[in-house]
Amino acid sequence: MRLVAFLIMLTFSLAIGAQTVAEHEMKAAYLFNFARFTEWPANERANFNICILGDEDLGRAMRKYEERRISDQRVVIARLNSTTPIRQCNLLFVGAGELPNLPKINAQLGEMPVLTVTDRPAPVPVGIVLSLESERLVFDVNIEHTQKAKLKHHSSVLRLARNIRKAS
């Protein structure tokens, strides 16, 4: 009896789970697409570094994209705990817990070609801000900021963005 109940519960729950996607899995897929559909200035690096600062779940989900290639560079996922090596990142996601450090991060990066992404409204300009809107993941792009970093977004990124903040 208990076994039956157990299996019924489990199957039922899986039926619910099958079509939905977890937020952090979707964020990881978005980050990968931002990376694919943005042009970085030419560089000598063999690796394309996607850095996740202060978000365990996203860091874990992102690891699936390790070893994929973005314009002939090998994707490396770096799960960071400090801001020390951020100048080596191509894309840097800053988790909620690290938001207070954003001013420092921006100062450290200056105009280096690093695409910064957060999932909360940030106190200082960042490249892309993700948010949830009626159960879909949406994003705003600050072109003013990314142009300073000499990054060029593919039209698909701009087309799918909810808001775009243009350079004045």
Next chain:
Amino acid sequence: MRLSSPLLVFRFHRLALSTVLALLTLAVFAAEESLLADLPFDDLTQREVVSASAIARQIGDSPSAVAIVTAADIRAYGYRTLADVINGIRGLYTTSDRRYHYMGGRGFGEPGDYAGRVMVLIDGYVTQDPLFNQAYIDESGFVDLELVERVEYVPGTGSVIYGNNAMLGIINVITRKGGDFKATQLSTEFSSHGGRKQRVTSGHRFDNGADLLLSASAYKAHGDDHYFAAYDTPATNNGVASRIDGEGSQRLFGKFSYNGLMLEAGYVDRKKDVPSKPTKYTLFNTPFVVEDRNAFVNAAYETDLSLQLRSVSRFYLGHYAYENRRIVDVTGDLIPEPYARRMHEAQWWGLDQKFVGNWFAGHTVLLGFEFRNDYRQKMRKSYFSPTGTLSSDESDAFHRRTGSFYLTDEWRLSELWRLNIGARYDKASDLEGNWSPRLAAIYQPSFQTTIKASYSEAFRMPNADERAGYGSAAAPEYVAARELVLQHDFTPRVRFSSSLYEYRRTKQMVYISALGADVPVGNSRTRGVEGELDSSWSSGLRARGSVAFQHAHDTDDRDLVNSPNLLGKFNVTAPLPGDWLRAGFEAQYLGARYTSERRRLGGVGLAHLTLSSEQKWLGFSATFSIRNLFDRDYEVASPFTWAPGTGIDVLRMDGRSYWLQLNMDL
């Protein structure tokens, strides 16, 4: 309710079978999922997402089903000590002998076992003293619970990372940041049995990101008179231990963090009058005072050396001092004889260096080294004549240096499968080297479901007390554990966790009468199954319920003393209408268990109710708690064994008690 062994075994097999079936079902479902990255970006933006689980998640990967108690739970359920927290956790319970609280669960928890086979860590610092391996979970513990961000209970062995003593589980206490307090908080408490407590906590986060937390507290209680039927004679005050139940403690705690650097220090001094005549040669109803002083410094620096290499360095210093004084009666004529004193002291320091490397795709490698120097372990027993002159003075001194290294790899075989392989090697100056391996397979068919199977071995070195008591016979003790875990989030708000485990302990100390000595030849086995449902709703309602069956044997293959077959927990908390107050209700069932004289103590259900302010009013907040709400009269197994048949194998616990805390933010 009590399960006979064959029935439990049957349930075991049935659960194992159902888990395997569930696993297969999951595999079928999982195959249908395609990788999100292969979908066009346009399609991705059209898909619905489920927000991250509303239920607290563990920090880091673990091959067991971690239970988490958050700061919000601590407030909602009126927890005052780590022992209260532990009593609310699936499969765990504590036992008090009015001297200390001892932790039990999963086949450990023999009375008087000083919580010695479970590890309690505060922000990564191992808190047990090296003399008794005791983890201090009552008023003798390091931190006021208001300073705690969360408590994680990681069942299962932890020797693969922590080495010595992480045999049966790990309790991680993670403290809050100064920035969480924003200002200075004053707190005062009133509780039953004449309890008073004052606390001042000050926290600040500076603009440059530095964070500082400072806290001090003092607690005092008169205690109560207690009646003990075993001592009900006119010569011993008719069994009443009068005015010798007082307790007092002082605590200091400070933490500074900046840019990956953390400096932390803690101090606690607790004195307790013990009314329960805790040793054979103590005279009943005479003062017996124990004092435990613990202090530590913990400095850690965490940095990313490169994108693929993280480093965590830690330095720690520990100090422990124990003292007790009691009036003795060696002849048993109830006439006080010279009094006795114990003065023990330990000091140690250690260094731990970890590297976490992601050099190889699909692998996360952890490499660590630790050196620990227990350079001072002194145990002194003195006896005095009535005039106060020293009549006998014995002391033992030990030391131990331990060098260790550990290596683990989390290997992501595929989207669905991960392997966690590792081992730690410990070499102590007085013992042979020892390997503690762990192998775990983790299967994650979807983000809601995780199945983990693990095999691990752990060990415990003889501590100073055992080296003094057993002499050259003192030897390490071992455990091999197998565990199968299923975790599933039905929705982001409802999580199910279950665990099926078996622990085999070996080389336990056993008294062999033919040899007239204790010899490390004992083996024992514990099996159990646990299930928990945890839910958290946007209305602020949170509920958690768990059931744990366990069947623990001792080294003679009898049912283990003080190990209930059934443990049940139910917790629910919700804001009351108006949103000014929150109610927290907790019910705990402690199943039938044996005392050391093999008497069966019936199961007991306890309930606790807490009301706490949900919002601050002009900086004021309050908590009011009633423990043992229905005033249940109950007994627990005691560690006292010297007078069989007199009833000293049980101790009566407190009835209903009250606690009020008032806080003011300046």
